[in-house]
Structures are given as C-alpha cells and as structure tokens.
Amino acid sequence: MKLPNVLSLILLLCSSISFAQNATISGIVLGDNNKPLPNVNITSKGLGTTSNSDGFYILEITSDEENTIIFSHIAYLDVVLEKLILNTNETFEFNPILKSDVTQIDGVTVSATGQKEASNILNISPEKIRKIPGANSGVETILKLLPGVSSNNELSTQYAVRGGNYDENLVYVNEIEVYRPFLIRSAQQEGLSFVNSDLVQNVKFSAGGFQAKYGDKLASVLDIKYKTPTLFSLRADLSFLGASASLETISKNQKLSSVSGVRYRNNSLLVNSQQTQSNFNPAFTDVQSYLTYRISPKFQLNFLGNLAVNDYKNEPLNRQTNFGTIDNPQALVVYYEGQENNKYTTALGALKGSYFLNEKTTLKLITSIYHTIEEEYSDVIAAYELGDVDSNLGSDTAGEVVTSRGIGSQFNRTRNDLDALIFNVEHKGSHTINNSILEWGAKYTHEDIRDQLRESEFIDSAGFSIRPPRPEFINNQPSEPFVAPLVAYSGLNALNFVKTNRFSGYVQLGTQKTWNNADVYYNIGVRSHHWTVSGTGVEKVSQTVFSPRAQFAIKPEWDKDMLFRISAGVYHQPPFYRELRDNTGTIQPDVKAQKAFHLVAGNEYSFLLWDRPFTLISEAYFKKLENVNPYTLEDVRIRYAANNEAEAYVYGAEVRMNGAFVPGTESWVSLGYLKTEENINNRGYIPRPTDQRVKFAILFQDYIPRIPDLKMYLNLVYQTGVPGGSPSYSDPYIFQNRLRDYKRADLGISYIFANKDKKFQRTHWLHKFKELSLGFEIFNLFNNQNSITNTWVRDADSKNEYAVPNYLTSRVLNLKLGLRL
Secondary structure, eight states, rough: OHHEEEEEEEEHHHOOOOOOOOEEEEEEOOTTSBBOOOOOOOEEEEEEOOOOOTSSSEEEEESSOEEEEEETTTEEEEEEEEOOOOOOEEEEEEOOBOOSSSOEEOOOOOOSSSSSSSSSSSEEOHHHHHHOOOOOSSSSHHHSSSSTEEOSSSTOOOOOEOOGGGEEEEEEETTEEEEOOOOSSSGGGGGOOOOOOOGGEEEEESSSSTTTTSSSSSSSSEEEEEEHHHHHHEEEEEETTEEEEEEEEOOSSSSSEEEEEEEOOOOOOHHHTEEEEEEEEEEEEEEEEEEEEEETTTEEEEEEEEEEEEEEEEEEEEEEEEEEEEEEEEEEEEEEEEEEEEEEEEHHHEEEEEEEEESSOOOEEEEEEEEEEEEEEEEEEEEEEEEEEOOOOOOOTTTSSSEEEEEEEEEEEEEEEEEEEEEEEEEEEEETTTTEEEEEEEEEEEEEEHHHHHHEEEEEEEEEEEOSGGGGGOOOTTTTTOOOOOOOOOOEEEEEEEEEEEEEEEEEEEEEEEEEEEEEEEEEEEEEEEEEEEEEEEEEEEEEEEEEEEEEEOOOSSEEEEEEEEEEEEEEEOOOOHHHHHHSOBBBBTTOOOEEEEEEEEEEEEETTTTEEEEEEEEEEEEEEEEEEEEETTTTEEOOEEEEEEEEEEEEEEEEEEEOOSSTTEEEEEEEEEEEEEEETSOOOEOOOOOEEEEEEEEEEEEEETTTEEEEEEEEEEEEEBOOOOTTOTTTTTTTOOOEEEEEEEEEEEEEBBTTTOOOOTSSTTTTOOOEEEEHHHHHTTOOOOOEEEEEEEOTTTTOOEEEEEEEOOOOOEEEEEEEE
C-alpha cells in the first residue's frame, strides 16, 4: 500500500467523539498584606484543593467548557474567576490577592486560549510544543506553522518573521536575553535550540508591533517562561535522533525549587537522507538548569545556567544531483576528499533578583554572562562532472551521466576562530496604579569579540584555474596562455578585535478602562539606545536612537466576542558584530542602526462552534525600513554589506483559525501573504532574500474514537520559493532567480499508556508512571524534494554557470519513547 493511501486511511479512522479532558490552573494566593496565604479553599464544579503554607495551589478543571473558580478563606472575602475556558492539557497561571473588605469577581473572556491578549502577543501551549512532530521539534516547530513565520530548512531552528532575517528576532527566557553562535553557516551544524521544551511553562510570541519593554530588534519577540515546580517530577524521551531528560524538584519547605534538563542529539539519521553521502559524526549536547530560591515572601532569587557543545564532524564522500527538465535532464556528480571539523561551545549564566516592595511595586535586577568559543576548520576537495543524463528507463545506464558538459575541481579551506564574551546588567521595575501599570528598565551591555577569519575557495575547470573576475585577471584562456599568479577565486583573511558598550532603557504605561460600555486598553512607551564601537585598528564611533511605540485595543460590548487592536511604532536595530563586518571581513564601525516603522492592525473573534471554542485571528501589517544593511543569505549564513545604502518595505496580511476541530484537541489553519523589496543605491526595488510571498500551514491533532489513547499529530507547510541567491561576484540586479516552492508534511502517531487521566493500582506495572507513551514519526511524509541553496558550477568553455539545487532531507522514520515519573 502506498504511503499517501496509508495516511488517507489514518485520517478516515480519526473521527470526532467527545470524552472528558482536563486542564490545569495554578499559582500563588496572596493576602492583602502581599504575603502568601495558606489554607485557601479553591473549588470548581465539585473539584477542590487548598493552598499550601507558601500559598501555592494547583487544580485540575474540565477543559473546552466554561469554568468558575472560587477562592475562599474564613478571614477574607472571596475571589471569583468566571468564564474560564482552557484547552486540553493547557496550564493557566492565576495569582489572586484576597482582600478583607471587598469580594472580587473577575471574568476571563471566552476564548480558545483562556484569556485575551491585547498587545499583539500570542500564547502557545507548552504541551503542544512537546508533542508536535518535527525534524527539530520544539518551540520553533510551532512558530514555523504561524502565517508570518517562515523557514525553508527543517534542520534549522532559526526563523524569519514578516520579511526579516534570522538576526532580527529577540528571544528571552524568564526575562533574560539569550544568544546564538555566530559562525554557524548551515542548518545541519546547528544542533539544538537554546529553548528546552521540557522546561517550558509558558510561551508568548509577537510578530511585530510589540511593546517598548522588549528590546531593539526589527522583526519579532519570543518570550519564554520556564517552570517553577510544585512537585517532584522526572521526564525522559528517547528516539533515533537522540535523548533528553528533565528533573523538577522542590524542597520540603518549598523555598528552593529547580528544573533542569540534559539533551543529546545526533542528526545522522536526517543528514544521511540527503544526496551527499558522507561519514557523518555530529554530537550536540546541552545541559540547562533554572533555580528559584524564595528567601522571603518579598524577595526571591533565580538562576539560569546553560552549557552547550556542538561538535560537528563531516567527511563527505560523493554526491549525484539530478536536475533540469524532463526534456533536458542533467546531473552533477561530485567526489570528495577531506573533512570538516567544527566545534561551537557556548555557556550562559544569569542571576535575577526580584523584590516585591508591596502589592503594587516590583523591582528586579538581572545580570548575565554569555561566552562562546567557535572553531571552523575544514579542507575539502571536490572533483565534479557536469553532464547530460540518460533518461531512457529501459537503458542499462538509466539515470547516469552519458555526456559530459564540463569537469573540474574545487578546493575549500577554512580556519575560522571566534571568542565572544557578552555581559549584561539590567534593572526592571513595575508599579500598579488602579487599572494602570507603569513599567521601566535600564540596561548596560558589554560585548568583547575576538575573531579571525581565514577562508579560501579555489576553482579549477578543465585544467584551468579560475581567477576572480577583476580587471587584473581578464584573459583569453584557453586560447592564449595566462601566467598571472594563482589566487583564490574567493576568500577572506581578517583579524578583528572589537568592543561594544551599550546603554538602553525604556518606560511605558499601560491602562485598561471602560469607555461607552467597551473595554479599552492602551500602552504607550519609548526606548532609547546608545552604543559605542571601538577596537584594535577600529575608529571609535558612538550613536544614539529613540523608539516610540504604542498599542491600542478595544473590545466592544457586542453579542459577538470580538477584539480590535492596532499598534504602531519605530523599531531600531543597532548593529551587532556580524552587521559591522563587510564581505571582506573588515569592520565598519560607522554602520547605523537599521530603522523600521511598524503599523499593525488586527481583529480577534472568539466563538463557539459545535459547542467548542474557536478563535479567528486576522492581521494586516506594513513596515517601512530605512538605513537598511543589505545582506546575502546562503543556507542560514548571513553576510552583510556593512553599509546603510538601501531602503526597503514589507506589507502583508494573515489569517489564522484555531480551536477544537476535534473534541479534546486544539488545531489550527493559517494563511499568510507578504511582499518585501529593497532599493540599493537608488537602482530600483528588487526582492529581498526573505521575500516569501505565500504561506499556508496546518497543525492538526486527532485520535481514534474507539482507541482514544491512540493520538495523531500532523503539521503541513506550503511556502512559495524565495530568491535563490546568485553566483559569486554577480550583480543581484541582473541575476534574479527563485528556489522551488517548499512543501513538507510531518506525521506523528503515539499511544498513551499512562497519563493523569489513566491511573492504575499499586500492583500494576504502570502505577509508577505519571506519563508513558510510545510512537513513531514520519518526517517529510510525501518525500518532497525541497532545496535551500544552489551550488553554482562553472563551465570553462562556455563560461556559463549552472544552478544545481542542494536538496534537503527526504522521508525519514523515527521511533520515540516518552515517560514521566
């Protein structure tokens, strides 16, 4: 039976039937003196619990229907939380303050996520993150199914948002900014995402128009919150791609808690499905821990530590790539000698202190140190043949090269070393006044980068060395001898010692009020950023920027549950080290901050369909960019021109519908359109490297009615092709081409042996498991041939260059075991 037929059979078997599912609400109960309140009764629909000595509580409630939760204590008046709808397995954090003089009733607007966010922030369920299949499963897999987020490489955890590139996205973990390695050039070298999905409690994401409290980037912000455990728990996952384990602990007095994780990943299974055959030995290891110590009810300390080692070793052997058309099939055959040895070692340590001055004011101090040591050493010789392919299926040589169009060789040598140290110290605070909250922050960052670049590429075609197309190398080979010295066709040789000092700060005010029976929310704020670049042989340059931002939302008193929002603001991206380095490796300290004006308008409509919650979210956006720093993108490697000689624009529209298409699950369908172009030196507008016009994605969850513990998870992505780059030294205004459309489907099927809804007697072997599941995943279900870049092959006689696609992974089967004790 063919695989598509198997999928169809699975989908037919998976129909919709209702059965009881649960969600969780948890938090800390405080008294009106802002101290933890023990022995508070928390009840909902006959279910109940009490807060412990530190005010902690956790309560399971029924999912996919309205709930009312009552917090009561003999010495205080009640707090009542109404109309709370949560999805299956969703966790909702609620921290009530009980008062002795007034009963408080708070309604949570009916929606698929349990609450409304009026500030362009999307909440993502951690449970969904852990279960959705993907070649690099985790938070980024979910993000890539959103309409404004694109990624054409399943091996990469990086993503582009609404026309931006991979460097234009902010990532925070518990308010601590995290960084990525600098030198990684291909997705198969990346290894693990910084974010450990097993440690995640809450995920928020904004694709643009975000508040002033978030930092200085042009595209998006990903705000991760790690867990604060309330119980002991041990989780482990095993698969053909690696293993992970996480541990949650809490002391007897519940003052000290920790959540820790260790991960190991080996991409051999995926990379060996590509067309280049190789001896491949990658080892990606990551250890991470988040600690919380409550010194007193008013003061607590948090520590985040991470150590990651990416050890990438690759010895390519051979490759054959067939391309062209049915009428004119062609092939590139390559034989390799040599190997790549790349190693990226990164460490992050961060300490955060939070002081709750009173119930209205919170003060925080955050310090962090990030250190990365990166080595790229490679010597690879490739001998290639470009020719016509025998397309006669009955021939003994079918699929083989029968006529050569050109032969040649290529030698790539790399000796790159980078040592970077980034230190941050930051103060943040907030003060609540009635229905308004004032937030402020100030941050100092010191960056110390030591970088040595030594790269060279030699090309030989039919016995003739190809020199760079510069005037001193113009010749009439092979008709006339040419005796100029042999030099690399392309290469870099630079030694840079650069230091950057940054001072940034923000202040913002958010207010929620009622106007003509409508709920109104607005937030206004401003950021400022001052930085100084200096270094050995680098001119000292200082610059300052200001970024005003505002958001407004209104929820009319209509029968239909609708929210309208609009946001606008100025977003600057002061240059980081890579943006200061031009295509020769030279530092250009006077590069200005790229500037973007965002205008985002959206609507959120929550409704009940089939007596289940759904949400329809639509947004339209426009960005005007100035001082643009042009760049080229090859795989995941970005190379900047290190100037501000361009201007650009982005506009688009998105729609996403999510909800319980199948009872007890959450799925969504999203569709997006964008267009982005840049104008370099007033030569006219051309597509930017991230000009991905159309995006369609489906995230679907289902189960078999007669066997509800047999679950299915499916994600489908279709994206139109992006500009595919051009040969070295070519003019992008003359040379324009696009990669083929990106199409991918990943399927996961698992059987749940034990979870919180399936409890066993003590004598049963499954009693000790809080969760136990076994399943399989099929990546690239329909075996689509996607490509991320082109290899450009030059024919010395015709001087033509052929674009040979570099295909991504083919269909791969992975087995997976998950358990929690």
